[in-house]
Amino acid sequence: MDSSLTHQPATSPTMHGYSTDKDAYLRRLKRIEGQVRGIARMVDEDKYCIDILTQVAAVNSAMHAVSVGLLENHLQHCVVDAAKAATTNGSPEAIDAKVKEATEAISRLLR
Amino acid sequence: MDSSLTHQPATSPTMHGYSTDKDAYLRRLKRIEGQVRGIARMVDEDKYCIDILTQVAAVNSAMHAVSVGLLENHLQHCVVDAAKAATTNGSPEAIDAKVKEATEAISRLLR
Amino acid sequence: MDSSLTHQPATSPTMHGYSTDKDAYLRRLKRIEGQVRGIARMVDEDKYCIDILTQVAAVNSAMHAVSVGLLENHLQHCVVDAAKAATTNGSPEAIDAKVKEATEAISRLLR
Amino acid sequence: MDSSLTHQPATSPTMHGYSTDKDAYLRRLKRIEGQVRGIARMVDEDKYCIDILTQVAAVNSAMHAVSVGLLENHLQHCVVDAAKAATTNGSPEAIDAKVKEATEAISRLLR
Numbered sequence: 546m547d548s549s550l551t552h553q554p555a556t557s558p559t560m561h562g563y564s565t566d567k568d569a570y571l572r573r574l575k576r577i578e579g580q581v582r583g584i585a586r587m588v589d590e591d592k593y594c595i596d597i598l599t600q601v602a603a604v605n606s607a608m609h610a611v612s613v614g615l616l617e618n619h620l621q622h623c624v625v626d627a628a629k630a631a632t633t634n635g636s637p638e639a640i641d642a643k644v645k646e647a648t649e650a651i652s653r654l655l656r
Numbered sequence: 657m658d659s660s661l662t663h664q665p666a667t668s669p670t671m672h673g674y675s676t677d678k679d680a681y682l683r684r685l686k687r688i689e690g691q692v693r694g695i696a697r698m699v700d701e702d703k704y705c706i707d708i709l710t711q712v713a714a715v716n717s718a719m720h721a722v723s724v725g726l727l728e729n730h731l732q733h734c735v736v737d738a739a740k741a742a743t744t745n746g747s748p749e750a751i752d753a754k755v756k757e758a759t760e761a762i763s764r765l766l767r
Numbered sequence: 768m769d770s771s772l773t774h775q776p777a778t779s780p781t782m783h784g785y786s787t788d789k790d791a792y793l794r795r796l797k798r799i800e801g802q803v804r805g806i807a808r809m810v811d812e813d814k815y816c817i818d819i820l821t822q823v824a825a826v827n828s829a830m831h832a833v834s835v836g837l838l839e840n841h842l843q844h845c846v847v848d849a850a851k852a853a854t855t856n857g858s859p860e861a862i863d864a865k866v867k868e869a870t871e872a873i874s875r876l877l878r
Numbered sequence: 879m880d881s882s883l884t885h886q887p888a889t890s891p892t893m894h895g896y897s898t899d900k901d902a903y904l905r906r907l908k909r910i911e912g913q914v915r916g917i918a919r920m921v922d923e924d925k926y927c928i929d930i931l932t933q934v935a936a937v938n939s940a941m942h943a944v945s946v947g948l949l950e951n952h953l954q955h956c957v958v959d960a961a962k963a964a965t966t967n968g969s970p971e972a973i974d975a976k977v978k979e980a981t982e983a984i985s986r987l988l989r
Contacts, residue, residue, distance in 0.1 A: 574696040585685035594730035628961030739850030816952035841927035
């Protein structure tokens with residue numbers, strides 16, 4: 546990112562863990578979108594149920610990979626940044642809140 | 657599908673368990689496709705990781721509902737039909753194969 | 768169930784799909800029980816969290832295998848028997864109830 | 879732990895995130911162990927497959943709760959400590975390794 550830019554791009558204040566991999570995530574999500582559309586087409590063309598379920602499992606697996614990637618990026622940046630900030634300004638509550646939030650997200654993904 | 661056929665209902669040669677609920681499945685898959693596109697938009701707009709993961713969990717949950725529905729329809733029709741056929745023509749191997757296939761599909765969904 | 772039978776072994780009137788593999792299931796469950804006890808021991812001995820989580824994942828995976836096995840046996844016997852019975856006595860409601868019940872069990876395992 | 883001991887007990891240098899909740903974890907794991915034994919008893923007594931699967935789902939759910947708890951404790955302590963250490967001694971690699979390790983554990987639990 547070019548720091549010489551005067552007009553801050555809109556996304557700058559909200560850089561997140563996944564931002565550097567943004568293009569890769571967008572490509573993967575595009576592919577998942579296509580897979581879901583493919584499943585709809587299979588239903589529309591009366592394909593065999595088990596073959597449809599195999600594609601459903603493939604989408605689940607692709608979503609799993611996306612969510613693990615997002616979690617890793619989140620821990621690497623947001624949680625670790627909160628921990629570092631707490632070290633310098635001494636506010637452990639901020640990390641606890643971040644960790645609780647991340648754990649709740651993991652819990653929702655696990656069910 | 658050949659519309660020149662006079663009496664054939666469109667779905668007839670390949671009727672499956674889910675065929676009667678086809679429209680409902682197509683609507684649900686359309687909605688899931690939109691949800692995946694929404695996640696891509698969130699990534700593109702640098703939304704907060706945890707909010708993205710919440711949407712990922714919502715897609716997982718919607719896919720879960722679709723897969724349970726497809727499985728129920730499959731068991732109701734394909735597996736049960738195989739069982740009935742076996743009763744009249746006495747070929748238990750056909751059911752075993754159907755059950756094995758369904759169980760493998762469930763196993764793939766469970767992981 | 769015929770209560771007039773004097774020597775009926777206890778398990779006979781309630782044969783289920785898994786009955787022929789009973790010993791294998793008991794061995795696997797015994798092993799899982801030991802794995803859970805091993806996790807408790809690791810907690811007690813302050814082992815590293817990640818190593819404990821690896822064992823938790825191993826238990827999940829073993830339980831997954833047990834549940835897929837039980838489901839396969841259940842479909843093979845209970846569901847298929849209901850389907851056959853319906854063919855001879857013509858009561859399709861019984862199969863629908865069986866399929867619904869199996870699907871609900873699968874749905875609980877999937878979350 | 880006996881604080882009168884001059885020589886630090888072996889486990890002391892390896893305090894982990896879950897250490898303060900140790901008794902609660904041990905009680906929960908004891909209960910899960912009993913649930914697994916209960917499932918074995920159900921198999922042994924030829925209980926109905928679906929009722930057994932309901933208990934399997936209950937064990938899965940209890941293991942889920944344990945693993946989310948352990949993960950939260952791990953993030954709160956081990957990962958956050960690594961982040962703080964990195965702030966003072968400037969070794970970002972240590973955090974990356976911790977985050978990678980935690981993410982891999984999550985990934986194993988998610989499947």
